[in-house]
Amino acid sequence: MSPPRPHFLVLTFPLQGHITPALRLARRLLAASPDALVTFSTTAAAHRRMFPPPETTKPQDDGRLELLPFSDGTEGGFVRSSDPQAFNGYMASFHAAGARSVGELLVALAARGRAVTRVVYTLLLPWAADVARDRGLHSALYWIQPAAVFAVYHHYFRGGHAAAAAIVQHGHDPSFLVRLPGLPPLALRDLPSFLTESTDPSDQFHSVYTAIRDLFDFDPLDDKDAPKATVLVNTCQELEAGALAAMAEEYDMLPVGPLLPTSSGDDEAGLFKQDEDARYMEWLDGKPANSVVYVAFGSLARMEREQLDELLRGLEESGRPYLCVVRKDVKAELLNPEGTTSAGETDAGDKDGMVVEWCDQVRVLSHPAVGCFVTHCGWNSTLESVACGVPMVCVPRLSDQRMNAWLVEREWRVGARAEVGGDGVLRAAELRRRVEEVMREEEAVRRRAAAGEWKRAVADALGNGGSSDRNLTAFVRGGGVSVGTGLQA
Structure with a gap:
């Protein structure tokens, strides 16, 4: 029996800075694998702004690309508010409703004869790996920030909390240098703001801090011979060789970027006109x-x-x-x-x-x-x-x-x-x-x-046979795909 046709479900948070690289990846996956299918999905409110009728559900690229939304539990998405906890409230709805809705989407696609074989998700969707695992599907994290930022988060959340303690202790001094394995000394002012400003539950973006924490919240592998978890990264080997090398023992980091617009510009649909x-x-x-x-x-x-x-x-x-x-x-x-x-x-x-x-x-x-x-x-x-x-x-x-x-x-x-x-x-x-x-x-x-x-x-790196081109080709051919909770392979 022949293997199923590759079908990637690409999930992303409804912010332009997340949508852009996710949609670009969706199109690059199609280009790298001529027989593949891709479904791109973000929340319903963002979807309506990006793809007004008749494009709302119209298949593209000869039917290989579909644009289908999932629910975040709201009618119009997040609405700015004077309430400092408004965004954290939205994130609670996004996590609960999103997981449920994506599960329903997977079932619906299978019923239509377009069963998903791999789920690819951006940061702030830690639940996506759980949804995939519960249905026996492969999943992979697509990291849409620098590899250096991934390394900082890894050491903060999984490095024995030494980095976390130093950041908390010296949080009043933006010039204080934090030393992390494999990275140059970094001043607190250069670290991701969610580690220095959003750890308190009362902070308006605390839910972002916890969502990123949950990406790294998994148990160490008992089987040392098991494949390392794979992370697709929107960077290239040439730009971040040091940070990628610093994570090589822990993860199979696959730099596949920088992902840029196609020549047609069709992938530049967005929330702003x-x-x-x-x-x-x-x-x-x-x-x-x-x-x-x-x-x-x-x-x-x-x-x-x-x-x-x-x-x-x-x-x-x-x-x-x-x-x-x-x-x-x-x-x-x-x-x-x-x-x-x-x-x-x-x-x-x-x-x-x-x-x-x-x-x-x-x-x-x-x-x-x-x-x-x-x-x-x-x-x-x-x-x-x-x-x-x-x-x-x-x-x-x-x-x-x-x-x-x-x-x-x-x-x-x-x-x-x-x-x-x-x-x-x-x-x-x-x-x-x-x-x-x-x-x-x-x-x-x-x-x-x-x-x-x-x-x-x-x-x-992006050219034919370049480092990022080779990594993406290897990924679509079946190498380096994670299965499980969080980043666990």
Whole structure:
């Protein structure tokens, strides 16, 4: 009897920073295995925003890719609230309803003759492995942050709590150095924020801390000859050789990235609508090479009026042309009735700058006019900038962003980290100083050279026969698939 047709169920949390790499992986799985099927699934509310009718359930790629939602127990997904425990409440619903709904989805797919053979899930879904195991299915974690962040979490949750004790004891000192096996000394300010700010049950993101903890909450293997648990990682061997090596004894780490858009752009469905006209691309066409400062702080960033004013003032004082992304909802809250900020900029653009609500980021970063990216250092944005060879000014806020900034500045040497004041505001003078640091002639030459080297390394990894290409091919052919609870093989 012939083996069943490979069918990957790719599950992800309903945030843009999770959806983007998960959907890109789904398409890469299809490309790596021509006979495979893939079902991509996130929560119903996010699904409706991403895939409005008639695309809601319409199969794609000749029927090989299906887009099917699961329930998080709510009608409209998480809604921002003044209640500091609102998100933790949502996460409780997400875990309970999500596990139940995904189980039902697996049954329904099998009944239709599209039985799933492997479940692939991103972080914040620790229950996905349990759901798969209960139905006798293989599962694998897809880590959508740096391998270095995975290593930090591993040592924190499974390293005898020495790291955890040091972090708690010295939490008041952001410069305190934590020493973890196989990693360079790391200051507390560079560690994932959920380890330094969200361990208290009263914290608004404590449920994120516990979800990540649960990923690593499994019993050691009794059978030493059993295969190590496999983790797909959205990075490449060339970018993070040290961190990957540090985890090699514990896990079968398979770097398969950086996962970037396909040439068609079909995988870029998202929660936010891009500007329909591409005036910003025409605007970029008229700028000299490496002259434009591109600014975007991702899909989650909340921006107060003071911060927007400081941001635009710093850009204008830099004397360089800039393209700045201000999300539609933020823009509606912060712009004056006549459509300007107090800094006087409009979304129509002028000779010095342009403000847009959303854009095709990879297309912008690939434009030769862009010479610097001011970024929150989300991992997707960081990888896209590296892949396009663009130096960065890093303004990290939470989660892995601080460690991503550390990689950019200290490991890859393609950017500089901007210091945010105690009030959480990036001041105009600091932004201007860091932009000048990255783009002034002597520094710009060095950083652009380093960025160009990393760009070539990433292209080689993703190319036919490259390190990431080989790892993904090995995975889809059946190697390195985990079965069980959490990361347990």
